[in-house]
Amino acid sequence: MTPIHDQSYRRYAGVRQEPGSAWLTIATTGIRTILGKKLFLLVLLAAWGQFFVRAVTFYLSANFPNLEILAPSVETFRQFFEIQEIFVLFVTVYVGSGLVANDRRSNAIQIYLSKPLSRVEYVVGKLGTLVFFLLLVTLAPALALLFLEIMFSASVAFVGANLFLIPAITLYALVEVLLSAFTMLALSSLTTSARYTAMLYAGVVLFTAALFSILFGITNSSALAWLSFRANLDQIGDVIFRLPPRYDSSWFLSVVVVALLIGLSVFVLERRVRGVEVVT
Amino acid sequence: MPTSGTEDRSVARLDNVSVRFGAYDALKDVTASFSPGAVGLLGPNGAGKSTLLKALLGFVTPTAGRMDVLGIDVAKDPQRVRARLGYMPESDGHIPGMNAVSFVAYCAQLAGLPRSDAMQRAHEVLYYVGLGEARYRNTETYSAGMKQRIKLAQALVHDPDLLFLDEPTNGMDPKGRDEMLELVVDLATRKGVNLILSSHLLPDVEATCDRVVVMYEGAVATQGTIADLKQRRRQVFEVRVKGDVDTFVRALETAGAECHGTGEDLLRVLVTPDQGPRDLFALAARHQVQVRHLRPSVPTLEDVFAEAIGEE
Numbered sequence: 001m002t003p004i005h006d007q008s009y010r011r012y013a014g015v016r017q018e019p020g021s022a023w024l025t026i027a028t029t030g031i032r033t034i035l036g037k038k039l040f041l042l043v044l045l046a047a048w049g050q051f052f053v054r055a056v057t058f059y060l061s062a063n064f065p066n067l068e069i070l071a072p073s074v075e076t077f078r079q080f081f082e083i084q085e086i087f088v089l090f091v092t093v094y095v096g097s098g099l100v101a102n103d104r105r106s107n108a109i110q111i112y113l114s115k116p117l118s119r120v121e122y123v124v125g126k127l128g129t130l131v132f133f134l135l136l137v138t139l140a141p142a143l144a145l146l147f148l149e150i151m152f153s154a155s156v157a158f159v160g161a162n163l164f165l166i167p168a169i170t171l172y173a174l175v176e177v178l179l180s181a182f183t184m185l186a187l188s189s190l191t192t193s194a195r196y197t198a199m200l201y202a203g204v205v206l207f208t209a210a211l212f213s214i215l216f217g218i219t220n221s222s223a224l225a226w227l228s229f230r231a232n233l234d235q236i237g238d239v240i241f242r243l244p245p246r247y248d249s250s251w252f253l254s255v256v257v258v259a260l261l262i263g264l265s266v267f268v269l270e271r272r273v274r275g276v277e278v279v280t
Numbered sequence: 281m282p283t284s285g286t287e288d289r290s291v292a293r294l295d296n297v298s299v300r301f302g303a304y305d306a307l308k309d310v311t312a313s314f315s316p317g318a319v320g321l322l323g324p325n326g327a328g329k330s331t332l333l334k335a336l337l338g339f340v341t342p343t344a345g346r347m348d349v350l351g352i353d354v355a356k357d358p359q360r361v362r363a364r365l366g367y368m369p370e371s372d373g374h375i376p377g378m379n380a381v382s383f384v385a386y387c388a389q390l391a392g393l394p395r396s397d398a399m400q401r402a403h404e405v406l407y408y409v410g411l412g413e414a415r416y417r418n419t420e421t422y423s424a425g426m427k428q429r430i431k432l433a434q435a436l437v438h439d440p441d442l443l444f445l446d447e448p449t450n451g452m453d454p455k456g457r458d459e460m461l462e463l464v465v466d467l468a469t470r471k472g473v474n475l476i477l478s479s480h481l482l483p484d485v486e487a488t489c490d491r492v493v494v495m496y497e498g499a500v501a502t503q504g505t506i507a508d509l510k511q512r513r514r515q516v517f518e519v520r521v522k523g524d525v526d527t528f529v530r531a532l533e534t535a536g537a538e539c540h541g542t543g544e545d546l547l548r549v550l551v552t553p554d555q556g557p558r559d560l561f562a563l564a565a566r567h568q569v570q571v572r573h574l575r576p577s578v579p580t581l582e583d584v585f586a587e588a589i590g591e592e
Contacts, residue, residue, distance in 0.1 A: 009408040009471050012401060012439035016392040019359040025389045033377060098376075106420075107373040111434060114337055114367035115390040116359040275339030 022117035026125025031132055034095055043094060044136070047087035050080065051141035055148050062152035072149050074162055078241045080142055081172060085230065087137045088180055093201055095133050096184035098194030099126045100273065105192040113275040123185065123269050130181045139173035164242065172240045176233055179258050183229075186265035189272035205229050222247035225254070232257050290315050290348075291442050291474045292336055297345030299328075299335055306331040308498040310345070314476055318468035320485030320506075321478040322585060323495035329478040330370055332495065333444045337367055350441055363392060366440035368431045370447045370478075374419040380406055381415045384433045391438030398437070405433045410459060424451035428460060436467075443467065443475040449484055457484075464488045486581045494588040501588035509584045514538075514550045516577040517560065521547070523569035531567050535559070548577060 061070040103109050188197045212228035225231040225247035232254035239251045292314040299307040307328050321329045334340050338358030347354040349361045381402050388398035406415040409429040449457040465488050467473040493503040529539045538550040564571045
């Protein structure tokens with residue numbers, strides 16, 4: 001007599017996706033996991049605080065002529081990104097510190113890589129989670145602000161006069177997000193502790209900023225701005241938004257430093273994300 | 281080295297594969313064939329069993345040689361190989377913050393199953409491995425035995441054609457160990473899943489597999505069916521004698537036989553192919569020793585293993 005429902009092992013006769021889309025599974029699962037954390041939702045809400053304040057000022061300037069002083073300019077969008085820097089730091093640390101470190105701690109990397117996915121897919125999936133949230137606090141509110149400006153003023157005059165703003169916002173957000181995400185992921189792959197990774201990342205950002213400040217105090221010149229993680233982004237940001245660079249160092253040098261940091265991160269990830277750890 | 285005659289239908293084969301970690305040769309010119317069904321990968325710790333499995337998974341790149349799994353060249357298409365493989369690693373492995381059913385369903389999705397199918401399979405497989413009641417618990421709270429079962433579940437969930445089990449009974453209590461071995465036998469005999477069971481525990485392999493590949497110091501020491509390998513050994517007799525045992529043992533050894541004490545008053549005597557019970561009786565009579573007990577002994581996998589790696 002056969003049981004009503006056989007709970008034994010059965011062969012699977014359904015469809016299977018071809019290898020190549022596992023990164024999307026990793027990224028979406030990571031996003032869902034993070035969105036399930038109430039503390040993070042508060043961080044996200046705080047990160048959108050500036051957007052709401054700016055939206056109100058845009059509305060007032062568009063509707064009350066005597067409040068034209070609040071009207072948006074290119075600098076407004078540049079300042080928007082500067083203020084968001086702190087939230088970029090919070091989100092990078094909160095979301096990114098455990099992305100690889102926790103997998104290393106729990107030997108999950110060999111589980112991942114025993115499935116039909118490559119190391120590149122694994123890294124892209126993890127990056128996807130972090131990049132999604134970083135774009136959510138940079139690119140998304142900035143573009144939404146630009147859209148609100150058009151809506152409130154019922155005119156495309158501002159955007160028309162500053163058409164470069166759309167690619168500038170996109171490009172700067174991508175530079176900032178990719179640098180933060182790659183650096184954090186590389187640091188996360190070096191340890192097995194999310195807490196240690198968070199301290200390491202915050203240390204890199206804060207220490208390089210402090211070092212630059214000290215050298216600036218001694219030399220009275222900002223030619224060594226390329227030493228600072230943040231100053232490089234500020235310098236590149238000014239150029240992207242067609243504003244005068246704030247430091248004496250070459251903006252091109254900052255581009256090189258950012259490219260080197262991303263390259264170094266890729267190298268570290270290539271060495272550290274493996275199915276088998278070899279100690280020779 | 282003995283080889284099987286079923287290479288053409290092997291599920292995995294290695295041809296002259298070498299793997300080197302720095303100055304250390306983890307695998308040395310390994311040629312092995314794993315036929316369908318359950319095959320044991322035997323060897324002491326450090327013999328290269330796990331390295332061999334990781335090479336077949338594409339985790340490590342050999343310095344020389346070629347590997348095929350299910351007819352696919354591992355070097356050319358490791359992802360297609362892994363789509364048809366399940367791997368239960370030796371060390372604990374889980375994804376932090378997930379309960380068992382989410383973890384196993386996630387693994388199924390990573391292996392290409394649609395989300396709804398993945399969830400259904402996760403529930404089924406968790407029941408199958410005996411974690412049905414604990415499937416909503418966070419895997420980090422699991423006992424050592426439960427962690428072994430969840431590792432088997434994640435390896436099985438996408439219904440692989442070939443399963444690699446690396447020390448599957450590690451850290452399990454006797455009851456759990458028996459249950460795990462029953463699952464392995466069920467998979468291999470009734471569910472049509474081919475598997476390679478890597479272990480240093482001979483009883484585990486003997487209870488589940490009909491073929492073995494014995495590894496020692498990064499090389500294959502011997503391979504074939506357990507029955508064949510046992511038959512190839514010299515005939516063994518259990519002998520109990522009364523009289524000068526030491527003199528009798530020396531006489532046996534001079535005649536080319538091997539003698540091992542069993543801890544009781546029994547001797548295990550491995551005779552040469554041209555020797556038989558009559559020769560033992562004659563030798564005993566010549567040395568005025570009385571044979572009180574003599575019967576052929578069944579060679580064990582332990583005998584095969586010891587001979588393969590050159591241990592007494």
